[in-house]
Amino acid sequence: xxxxxxxxxxxxxxxxxxxxxxxxxxxxxxxxxxxxxxxxxxxxxxxxxxxxxxxxxxxxxxxxxxxxxxxxxxxxxxxxxxxxxxxxxxxxxxxxxxxxxxxxxxxxxxxxxxxxxxxxxxxxxxxxxxxxxxxxxxxxxxxxxxxxxxxxxxxxxxxxxxxxxxxxxxxxxxxxxxxxxxxxxxxxxxxxxxxxxxxxxxxxxxxxxxxxxxxxxxxxxxxxxxxxxxxxxxxxxxxxxxxxxxxxxxxxxxxxxxxxxxxxxxxxxxxxxxxxxxxxxxxxxxxxxxxxxxxxxxxxxxxxxxxxxxxxxxxxxxxxx
Numbered sequence: 001x002x003x004x005x006x007x008x009x010x011x012x013x014x015x016x017x018x019x020x021x022x023x024x025x026x027x028x029x030x031x032x033x034x035x036x037x038x039x040x041x042x043x044x045x046x047x048x049x050x051x052x053x054x055x056x057x058x059x060x061x062x063x064x065x066x067x068x069x070x071x072x073x074x075x076x077x078x079x080x081x082x083x084x085x086x087x088x089x090x091x092x093x094x095x096x097x098x099x100x101x102x103x104x105x106x107x108x109x110x111x112x113x114x115x116x117x118x119x120x121x122x123x124x125x126x127x128x129x130x131x132x133x134x135x136x137x138x139x140x141x142x143x144x145x146x147x148x149x150x151x152x153x154x155x156x157x158x159x160x161x162x163x164x165x166x167x168x169x170x171x172x173x174x175x176x177x178x179x180x181x182x183x184x185x186x187x188x189x190x191x192x193x194x195x196x197x198x199x200x201x202x203x204x205x206x207x208x209x210x211x212x213x214x215x216x217x218x219x220x221x222x223x224x225x226x227x228x229x230x231x232x233x234x235x236x237x238x239x240x241x242x243x244x245x246x247x248x249x250x251x252x253x254x255x256x257x258x259x260x261x262x263x264x265x266x267x268x269x270x271x272x273x274x275x276x277x278x279x280x281x282x283x284x285x286x287x288x289x290x291x292x293x294x295x296x297x298x299x300x301x302x303x304x305x306x307x308x309x310x311x312x313x314x315x316x317x318x319x320x321x
Contacts, residue, residue, distance in 0.1 A: 001025045004108035004300040004318070005063045006050050006101075014050035015304055020297075023063060026105065026113035031090045033072050033116040035080065037320040038128035039294075040068040040107040042307050043136045043165060044244065045099065054102040066100050068107035069122050069131035070320075077122040079131045079279065080107065080114055081272045090115025099136075099269065108300060110320055120276055123283035133289035133315040134278055136269065137165030141173055141217070142278045143270035144239045149215035153178030156213040158231050160184050161220040162194040162202060163313045166241060168290045170217045171197050176287045182209055184224065193313050197290065215239065225249035229256055237263040290314030 001023065008017035026034050046064045049055045055062055066082040084104055085095040100106040100114070122131045144166070145151055151174075159170045162183040174181040175198025183194040183202045191202035201210065205224050212233040218224065221243025228238050230253070257264065270278075282288065292312040295303050296319055303316040 001110040002297065003063045004065065004297060005061045006055060007061050009050065009052035009057050011051045014047050015308065017050050018301060018304060020300060023061065023109070025111050029113060031115055032113050033119060034111050034113050035068065035070040035072050035078060037068045037070040037107055037110060037112055039132040039320065040065045040318045041132045042303050042316045042318070043067065044307065045136065046101070047304070047308055049101050062101055063105035063109050064101050065106035065108035067132050067135045068112060069128045072119060078119040079122045080135060081118040081120060081275050082135050083269055084115065087117070089117035108297065108318060118272070120272070120279060123279050125283040129291060129294055129317045129319065130289050132317055133291065135275055137315065138169040138289055139270040139275050139278055140241050140267065141166045141169035143274055144217050144241055144267045145170060145173055147274065148239045148265045148267045149237050151179055151215050155215065156180040156182070156211060158182045158209065158213045158216045158228065160205070160216065160218050160224040160228060163187065163190040163310070164219060165315050166219045167217065168314050171199050172287060172290060176285050182213060190313055212236070220245050222246035222249040226251045226253055229253040229262065232260070232262050234260040235262070237265060239265045239267050241267040292316050294319055
């Protein structure tokens, strides 16, 4: 079958290890289902895999892709929850949690196999492309906002790095949930787009906000860390799920954190139940993932290049049919 996969690891030039071509289709396995992929979406996790983060060379070649929506063997339209081993379903009870592409082949192929427990019905209101955007970036944003930040309608939130998949999702979800959303971006066009999606104000990174916020959604890391901490009200919560600009800020702001009793919470992906809630939320409210572009799977390299350069707003989707 046709697949997009990591053939080599290169920490400095990750795209040199990206290959497109034929690989074996997944075989039958007890407790697992094979899904015909209709759409799959890119995440920065795919670039990290090409750098060898979570993917050792002895597991190559590895089909990339965490997210997908498709059709199972019984003709059901489904969405994949990409965390394997979280509950033991389909694997041994002692197997540690992993995301597709770390231990098991991913979704950038004509077919993908996952534990049957990991399949959720695709709401009829969502297209395959829309549904394929939700299981990683949008699920991460959903968990950051509503589980780990614990915000409620009327609260205020700062979203760092508008334009990225998680940040874009946080703006849209926050607006739909009645939050007062502020956003940052170095790019004027992205700031404008954030306003169109419902942010009440979009500023350059580091700019002073008109008010201190209840929570910060942080995926940028070192470049925005100090601003994130300084933007919180006393007792506020900073939730971090990524560090695309590096994980070693020059100023940790420890004094401010303890003096103002701020909370710093790490967040990774989300649960199957949270994904089910997110799917229902989108179906009921009309909220839809922001899609930058839909490309045929044989143009995957173009999508990877755009994601690596940051020249996108929202998700890039690969169509398998």
